[in-house]
Amino acid sequence: MLKKLIKILFGEPLSNEQAAGEKYNIPFGLAVMASDSISSVAYAGQEILFVLIGVLGLASYYWLGWISLMIIGLLFILTISYIQIIKAYPQGGGAYIVAKENLGTKLGLVAAASLLIDYILTVSVSASSGVAAITSAFPNLQPHAVKLVIISIIILTILNLRGVSESSKIFSIPTYLFILGMILLITYGVIKYFLYGAPTAKVNSFATNATGTLSIFLILRAFSSGCSALTGLEAVSNAVPSFKEPSQKNAKIVMILLSGLILFIFGGTSLLARFYHPVLPSNATILSQITFSVFGNSFMYYFIQITTAIISLMACNTAFTGFPMLMSVIAKDGFAPRQFTIKGKRLSLSIGIVVLSFISGILVFIFNADVHNLIPLYSVGVFLSFTLAQTGMIIHWKNSNESGWRKCVVINSIGMIVTFITTIIIIHEKFLEGAWIVIILIPILVFTMSSVWNHYNKVAEQLKVLKSDLENTSLGKKFTHIVIVPIASLNKASLSALQYARSITDDVIALSVSANKDELEKLKIKWNELNTDILLISKYSTYRQVITPLLQYLDTIADAASDTEKITVLMPQFVTHTWWGNLLHNHTGFFIRENLLRKSNIIISTYPYHLNDDK
């Protein structure tokens, strides 16, 4: 039953041969990579306006345009810089790899930590933003926003555990529908404005009460809020090997198409905001307000709200692809637990996916699924990793002998300087609002990753055998054996286990600990009926506990054993063939196993006894 459910939810297991088919062509790749960046128009413009409107009032709509232009300029620089990375790292050069190879391990880990935090926030922010599009259109869903976001994350987790290609096919349709919607919105919105002029002015007490003046700090603050529009841009360069051949060329084309899309959609909606004056703060997103101004309460309004919601949820997918892949790279380098490299039955990096959705879900819960509260944590990591990648690229070109390396150095230097300044601006402007959390987390993560690496190294050192050791090792019969079989009663399972034990050694001890005197007596009587010289040691536990006295006894025997004696504890274990059967059995055995492993040199053996569930 559970197996059927798992199959329905996660699909049939994929054989390894199917792995190669899981790669992106240009349209699918663009759909997967684009969602993160283009969905951010749903909140980036809003965040800029949030900063401006309380200070500048109605002049904000004018300045919104200029700040959007600054961000588009930054987009231009980043696009060129990232095409350089695709060129230099055909095997996939995320900020982690570029920084590690060119700037050393420590800075590589800083980039890795930034990216991991960034991926987690991508999920939290995008999912929250997607649900905000829905609650804008259907305000009575507002009280359920957190629940809707969490459910969305769970659904995405399941889709991603099914495997990436199938996911991207599902994801590409809404991406293109959203792009279509945006083209219609911007085109029709601009035409409508020039035909019919501005709509009647709205009441915006927040804006009309504004009394502040324009300052460079205000502009920088608004700029740092808007930088969230550029998150997700690095996805393409990370994922070069995931593209179909010629993967480098395809990735480059996708990168350029993506930037074009951001330019058009982000620029276009900023223009519409200037024309249609959305109100802030409001229960509805500004994109929802603009769309309503342009299309009214029509099909197109709901079409855009729903595609915005879906594309925002799909934006999470960038992280659901990127996070596990990055974790797997880090784990292969020994900086994270090795299980992050284990692929699931559907060839997805299951553990990374689950970890990602768990942490981002908690963030959504803590921050009440409020995009505005999450944003200050978001951009720091992104721009820090941008900066490190650009810096790494400068070193890369300097050390390379390729022709034209000087031009490349210039390009990446410009990128480095711009992203570095942006990082400083973001940290400065957003520190108290949440950026401090990221500033603290990054060194903690770097330290943790270094510790993991040290641990694996120390272990390898301890386990190492030298050539001389090998030659001197004899693998003859060195040990005699004592096998102890813990039994609760004499049944078919314990009898089989005793037979197995007896054929290993003559020194078999049956050990029974019980808090029930009657049961112990019954066991002794039955034992006498059994024709055996195996020793039965039965202990009555006065204090209900069974496991502790059993462990104590085993400890005593282990301490008394000589160097040539090996103690094996053989535990009969019921094996059921229903998923719930295992919930009903073997918990005592599990506790004994865990405790023995941790404390002693006793070998623990499990003797399976298969139960017939179907009878």
Add this chain to the structure above:
Amino acid sequence: MLKKLIKILFGEPLSNEQAAGEKYNIPFGLAVMASDSISSVAYAGQEILFVLIGVLGLASYYWLGWISLMIIGLLFILTISYIQIIKAYPQGGGAYIVAKENLGTKLGLVAAASLLIDYILTVSVSASSGVAAITSAFPNLQPHAVKLVIISIIILTILNLRGVSESSKIFSIPTYLFILGMILLITYGVIKYFLYGAPTAKVNSFATNATGTLSIFLILRAFSSGCSALTGLEAVSNAVPSFKEPSQKNAKIVMILLSGLILFIFGGTSLLARFYHPVLPSNATILSQITFSVFGNSFMYYFIQITTAIISLMACNTAFTGFPMLMSVIAKDGFAPRQFTIKGKRLSLSIGIVVLSFISGILVFIFNADVHNLIPLYSVGVFLSFTLAQTGMIIHWKNSNESGWRKCVVINSIGMIVTFITTIIIIHEKFLEGAWIVIILIPILVFTMSSVWNHYNKVAEQLKVLKSDLENTSLGKKFTHIVIVPIASLNKASLSALQYARSITDDVIALSVSANKDELEKLKIKWNELNTDILLISKYSTYRQVITPLLQYLDTIADAASDTEKITVLMPQFVTHTWWGNLLHNHTGFFIRENLLRKSNIIISTYPYHLNDDK
């Protein structure tokens, strides 16, 4: 580090001798048992008013009094009925035991299911109600209500995992402070009303717009909402053996004291509501509004809000005591997984506690921590179990030979009739609002519990050995052994494991599967340096996966083995002595173990290799 944290959170482990000290005397027992019942005044009156006020308007305050009197009448009948149960079941007679013994297993399980649901809702409702008292006093905490409730449940879980006696001592102080506060509130509120008269009438648009008329259905609806005041009454009779000796007498005294308290507090606050006309719906609870009317913005107002909050949270404790205890009883009877009987290091039934807090936390999340939405699910289970307990008692007295059994039959018959009618009223009035969920859940739970019982029984049947079997079993040496040691490389751990394997049998096979050709080559070279006749089988896995080909190979060998050959897979396992060390190792081993266990008759042995973490 983790161990230290666990100690701080959960306290030092309690030895079994300390178990006896964990019992209640009268004041502590009252404090633990009372919280559930008396904290319900914080919402029961409110729920009655909620039903009335939209229909009857200002006349509601008058009818509130009469409905409260009906509920107090019900309280009187239930108290007498439950004292009967304490008399008849000194070993603790919850509805489950009374129904099972007198009405048969099926109805016993119905009672058990009702009680389990009831306990879960006690936690959800009480914790939400407690937080509502706080958000009434501090309205800017309102958006964080769900989070506060979840945090409260987590804190209570930790306290309860520490053990019950310590908990009850912590819990008794706020209970008595709350009782003190209520006495002051009711006394001063009544005196103030008679000295100064009613306060100036408040605007209550909801009440003044009401145009409905009084009907019997309205009264029944209000009555069914108010019945939540009587939840938790059964706690005393469940917990007779937890009282100090003479436990029966102590329990009876606590039962009477408890009813007196409910009478005074519930009756008193209903009276105050009639005098001071709290407004509904409102962001503040009606208890908060009444208290504010009586004491104004004074110390006493905050005192009562805070003690209300604390006692409501402590009310959860009734469930944290009752749920795991009931689960343990059910599990001992074979109707629930046996691990519910396992006591933790602090003598608490840890698994039951964790299950309870998990499910109730999810309910809080789904229902937005809104008491009004949770109430319809609450009372059904309570009154269904009341009815079953009373019915069971009638049969009990009929079958007993005690003098005066006729009088007892009459008392419990009245109890049965009244609670049965109340159950019908609640189901009828609250069906669509949520009672249907409980009506569906109860048969599902009963079916599940029966299935668990069937499973344990079938297993016992399969394992049973007859006397003749025992006499014919020979425990001599019957088997020859093949031991397979999966190794990834030649290191100290794998060498030790091979030595152990070799001393069991000559048929040892070292098996290595790798996706890395270089590693395999290195292993082969090293193996040749080793002077051994042990067979090394190395397999190159073309598709990155390691576990699947390994399992396939083991399957092949297992299929080829004869009846007298036993296959043992010996896995070297690294043991680390830091809590995080285990996160970094042995995951492949774990997967192999799980898969082998499920499929084959292969014995799985773990060879521990202790790593020196502290170096």
